[in-house]
Amino acid sequence: MSKKFIRNFMLSSGILLLLCIFVVVLFDPFFQYHKPLKGLKAVLTDKEYQCVGSLKTFDYDSVIAGSSVSENYYNDWFNQGFDCNVIKAIRSYGATADLCYLLDIAFSCQDLKYVFYNLDPSALTADPKTTYELTGCPMYLYDDNYINDVEYWLNKGVLMEKIPYMVANSLIGDYDENNSYNWAQWKEFNSDMILGLYIRKPSISEMKPEKYYEDVLRKNLDLLTERINSHPETVFYIFIPPYSMLWWDNIYREGDTEAYLYNLEQAMQELVRYDNVKLFYFQNNREIITNLENYMDIIHFSPDINRYICESLIDGKHQVNEENYRKNISEMKELSDEIVQKLVKPYEERIKVDIYDD
Amino acid sequence: MLFNSYIFVFLFLPMTLAGWYVLNHLKAYEPAKLFLAGMSLWFYGYFNIYYLAVIVASILGNYCLSYMMKFSRTKFTSRMGLAAGIVLNLGFLFYFKYYDFFFENINGIFHTDFNLKHILLPLGISFFTFQQLSFIIDRCKGKAEHYSFINYLTFVTFFPQLIAGPIVLYQEMMPQFEDTSKRRMNFDNFAKGIVLFTLGLGKKVLLADTLAIPVNYGFEQTVFLDTPSTLLVILAYTFEIYFDFSGYSDMAMGLGKMFNIELPANFNSPYKSCSVKELWQRWHITLSRFFIQYVYIPLGGSRKGKARTLINTFMVFFLSGLWHGANWTYVAWGSMQGLLVIWDNIGIVGIKGSKEERSAKIVIPGWLGWIFTFTFFNLSLFFFRSENMTSAFQMFKNLLAFKNTGYLYKIAARLDIPEFYLIKQAINMTMPDKLAFVYLLLFVFLLAVSAFIITGKNTLEIVSEHPLDSKLCFLVTVVFVWSVISFSQVSTFIYFNF
Numbered sequence: 001m002s003k004k005f006i007r008n009f010m011l012s013s014g015i016l017l018l019l020c021i022f023v024v025v026l027f028d029p030f031f032q033y034h035k036p037l038k039g040l041k042a043v044l045t046d047k048e049y050q051c052v053g054s055l056k057t058f059d060y061d062s063v064i065a066g067s068s069v070s071e072n073y074y075n076d077w078f079n080q081g082f083d084c085n086v087i088k089a090i091r092s093y094g095a096t097a098d099l100c101y102l103l104d105i106a107f108s109c110q111d112l113k114y115v116f117y118n119l120d121p122s123a124l125t126a127d128p129k130t131t132y133e134l135t136g137c138p139m140y141l142y143d144d145n146y147i148n149d150v151e152y153w154l155n156k157g158v159l160m161e162k163i164p165y166m167v168a169n170s171l172i173g174d175y176d177e178n179n180s181y182n183w184a185q186w187k188e189f190n191s192d193m194i195l196g197l198y199i200r201k202p203s204i205s206e207m208k209p210e211k212y213y214e215d216v217l218r219k220n221l222d223l224l225t226e227r228i229n230s231h232p233e234t235v236f237y238i239f240i241p242p243y244s245m246l247w248w249d250n251i252y253r254e255g256d257t258e259a260y261l262y263n264l265e266q267a268m269q270e271l272v273r274y275d276n277v278k279l280f281y282f283q284n285n286r287e288i289i290t291n292l293e294n295y296m297d298i299i300h301f302s303p304d305i306n307r308y309i310c311e312s313l314i315d316g317k318h319q320v321n322e323e324n325y326r327k328n329i330s331e332m333k334e335l336s337d338e339i340v341q342k343l344v345k346p347y348e349e350r351i352k353v354d355i356y357d358d
Numbered sequence: 359m360l361f362n363s364y365i366f367v368f369l370f371l372p373m374t375l376a377g378w379y380v381l382n383h384l385k386a387y388e389p390a391k392l393f394l395a396g397m398s399l400w401f402y403g404y405f406n407i408y409y410l411a412v413i414v415a416s417i418l419g420n421y422c423l424s425y426m427m428k429f430s431r432t433k434f435t436s437r438m439g440l441a442a443g444i445v446l447n448l449g450f451l452f453y454f455k456y457y458d459f460f461f462e463n464i465n466g467i468f469h470t471d472f473n474l475k476h477i478l479l480p481l482g483i484s485f486f487t488f489q490q491l492s493f494i495i496d497r498c499k500g501k502a503e504h505y506s507f508i509n510y511l512t513f514v515t516f517f518p519q520l521i522a523g524p525i526v527l528y529q530e531m532m533p534q535f536e537d538t539s540k541r542r543m544n545f546d547n548f549a550k551g552i553v554l555f556t557l558g559l560g561k562k563v564l565l566a567d568t569l570a571i572p573v574n575y576g577f578e579q580t581v582f583l584d585t586p587s588t589l590l591v592i593l594a595y596t597f598e599i600y601f602d603f604s605g606y607s608d609m610a611m612g613l614g615k616m617f618n619i620e621l622p623a624n625f626n627s628p629y630k631s632c633s634v635k636e637l638w639q640r641w642h643i644t645l646s647r648f649f650i651q652y653v654y655i656p657l658g659g660s661r662k663g664k665a666r667t668l669i670n671t672f673m674v675f676f677l678s679g680l681w682h683g684a685n686w687t688y689v690a691w692g693s694m695q696g697l698l699v700i701w702d703n704i705g706i707v708g709i710k711g712s713k714e715e716r717s718a719k720i721v722i723p724g725w726l727g728w729i730f731t732f733t734f735f736n737l738s739l740f741f742f743r744s745e746n747m748t749s750a751f752q753m754f755k756n757l758l759a760f761k762n763t764g765y766l767y768k769i770a771a772r773l774d775i776p777e778f779y780l781i782k783q784a785i786n787m788t789m790p791d792k793l794a795f796v797y798l799l800l801f802v803f804l805l806a807v808s809a810f811i812i813t814g815k816n817t818l819e820i821v822s823e824h825p826l827d828s829k830l831c832f833l834v835t836v837v838f839v840w841s842v843i844s845f846s847q848v849s850t851f852i853y854f855n856f
Contacts, residue, residue: 002545005826009552009835016839049848136849150364156840157848160776168783 021153029162030141030152031057041170044180046162047071047090048137055089055105062086063106066118067094069241071181072303073310081314084113090181092135094118095126096220103227112231116313117224117238124263128219182303189302191292195350198246198298202353205255210262217263221270228274237313238271239280240264242288242305245339246347247298252340261333268325279320280313284332290343359404361555361609362563364845370401374517375616382541391512391535394617398515405481412454412480417514419446420490424497424504436498443494451487454480459684482521484681486514488648493528495652502528509535518613522606524624524644531619540618550821551615553834557817558608560837563844565808566602568775569594572801575772577743579765580752587766588756590801595743596736597808600629603642608817622647629812632709632727634695634734635702645681649674671703672696682742687750691741698734767794770801776847 031053036042062084078086089102140148169175271279312318374397381390403410427439461472496502513531576591607624614621631637660667679692708718709727744750
């Protein structure tokens with residue numbers, strides 16, 4: 001009786017576990033092994049789980065790489081404007097090392113025509129090492145070790161939630177694959193939102209010297225230029241997105257303005273040298289950044305601005321070259337001074353103050 | 359390594375069982391023990407290699423002392439050995455577990471500035487220290503013999519009991535490791551081991567870890583809780599801690615049985631108790647056994663009068679609280695248990711049908727005793743679970759505020775578990791305004807299932823009474839597969855601002 005019990009238990013458990021593995025590998029909602037099955041859509045909503053897999057297994061010839069501000073691009077804007085087939089390589093915070101890690105996967109799997117690269121100022125001061133493991137990302141999806149994929153195969157979150165979600169969105173929902181990782185549909189963009197979320201530092205820190213971040217700046221630029229150099233056949237559209245004027249107010253109070261402007265100037269100086277780079281600068285767009293109705297918080301702007309950026313890339317507007325990059329930076333410097341001295345003043349009564357500031 | 363991990367279930371356990379039985383089948387008994395000890399050390403050092411150095415140092419220290427006791431001829435040398443053994447083990451425990459707590463309090467009281475060490479607490483140090491302490495005390499008293507190093511190593515490191523008990527005694531383990539008749543696979547024991555392990559796994563992974571979601575959230579938000587949410591959070595925690603700890607003990611016993619080694623029972627349906635005294639005879643039984651044998655009896659036990667007996671009882675619970683953690687919250691919890699057991703011992707109130715009934719001034723029915731016991735134990739857990747005394751008192755305050763702000767819905771909404779996903783989507787589509795209420799129902803349902811389980815047969819009773827038939831096999835298979843697919847889940851990355 002005991003032997004029979006052991007045998008039946010082993011057999012039935014084994015069969016059920018193998019069945020779970022089969023279902024996960026068949027539907028593969030994180031796209032580790034294959035593209036979506038015929039009839040199912042590429043439902044991309046969890047970047048930490050799906051970015052790597054989709055870059056490995058999808059067919060594409062261009063990539064939108066960037067932080068959360070890049071998630072609201074509609075892929076078809078790029079597909080039509082550049083005659084390409086684009087997918088997103090998104091990483092929260094958009095640190096250079098993290099995005100380069102994703103680009104390396106894309107370059108190893110496809111021949112890329114274009115890389116549309118969102119360069120955030122914070123990416124130039126970020127740690128030049130990848131942060132996936134540090135931030136608790138599912139590393140079993142990031143390596144090529146099939147053994148640790150057991151965490152994916154035998155995972156009730158995948159079986160009971162992600163697979164039904166994928167199937168439902170494919171068959172009965174109205175999921176649009178061009179809206180991969182889009183979050184804007186659940187958010188509001190207006191001055192109440194941004195002013196409600198901005199907690200202002202009451203004190204003003206001493207301005208840091210402009211070369212304060214020089215060491216990490218060079219390391220981050222090296223990471224990016226290494227990819228640009230290694231892929232002369234790929235055109236890199238690199239663009240610096242327009243953060244709101246409250247972001248400029250914030251970095252002024254943190255004492256970062258001069259160092260950040262120096263970083264941007266150095267980055268521009270470096271990047272405009274490459275024939276396969278087209279660099280665009282949107283931060284000094286007064287109309288966008290001073291209009292708080294465009295924002296959800298001090299950084300995240302509405303999809304209309306994403307659309308504007310994409311159209312500018314297509315039309316070549318706001319492009320920076322060797323002749324005008326210094327002018328762009330000096331304009332930005334003047335604008336940032338005007339922001340803290342004048343433009344932000346009318347909003348001061350609506351801005352919350354950080355009571356824990358020391 | 360945890361029992362509830364893929365590496366343990368699919369690699370470590372099959373490898374260790376295969377190695378153990380193959381070597382024993384070849385009559386390589388000593389290599390088999392060495393293999394088992396080696397695998398156990400791998401199990402222990404899997405998370406942090408530094409842990410390995412700690413346990414090896416502790417084992418070597420105690421073994422050397424045991425060896426030296428071979429040359430002890432006088433009462434003085436025995437006493438010296440005993441003192442050295444106690445200092446060695448408690449010193450080890452103090453350094454790794456209580457150093458910061460002690461000097462934090464010294465700094466607070468005397469305004470001194472001793473540096474704190476922030477030492478990473480080695481896993482299971484409280485368990486293997488007490489296990490070795492019991493051996494070394496008996497060794498110095500001449501009750502225990504000196505064992506071979508392989509035997510001693512196997513006794514201390516045997517992985518099923520290494521991290522979370524039960525606290526085993528050398529008398530019950532050494533003979534089993536020596537008995538060659540136990541080295542053959544016993545299919546009956548093996549099958550029962552599977553049942554025990556799986557039911558324990560289910561308790562831990564499916565119940566305790568799910569209940570922990572609203573509990574953790576509740577204890578992070580103590581200032582916002584109202585009376586109903588405080589009540590349900592503490593009730594959930596009462597179930598969580600039982601399923602977590604007794605689940606781990608069941609798994610340990612089950613694993614022992616797979617190796618044909620019997621480990622002592624650690625839990626016997628404690629929440630069925632009608633008095634706190636009875637609860638402590640059923641809860642963490644091997645810890646109580648240790649304290650009775652090595653603290654209570656040496657202090658005089660019940661031999662030195664009523665007052666001394668009560669003081670000794672209190673001492674045991676005070677130390678038991680401190681054993682659970684280096685924080686005043688544990689001391690308060692232990693002291694509360696001590697006072698409640700003393701109240702039971704005084705004998706003013708007796709439970710109908712119990713042996714104390716005759717001498718008691720007031721006799722109450724069993725069900726009333728159960729209500730008092732369960733309520734007091736719940737309340738004491740405010741101390742046990744809170745980060746600090748302020749939070750614990752805040753929870754008492756919440757309970758007595760008799761306020762209902764609807765926070766219960768917020769707590770219940772944390773139960774966003776994959777099992778509930780399809781139901782959640784269906785409700786979202788048909789009656790989205792009822793979702794909060796359905797989450798609350800789910801929470802209550804979980805508590806009801808927990809209550810049903812703790813009032814039914816416990817795992818040991820199931821294993822000993824239920825035949826190994828297809829019905830049990832089906833249950834065990836479902837629980838096992840469900841638990842295994844729960845080892846890993848998909849997390850939500852909430853950080854949004856870049």
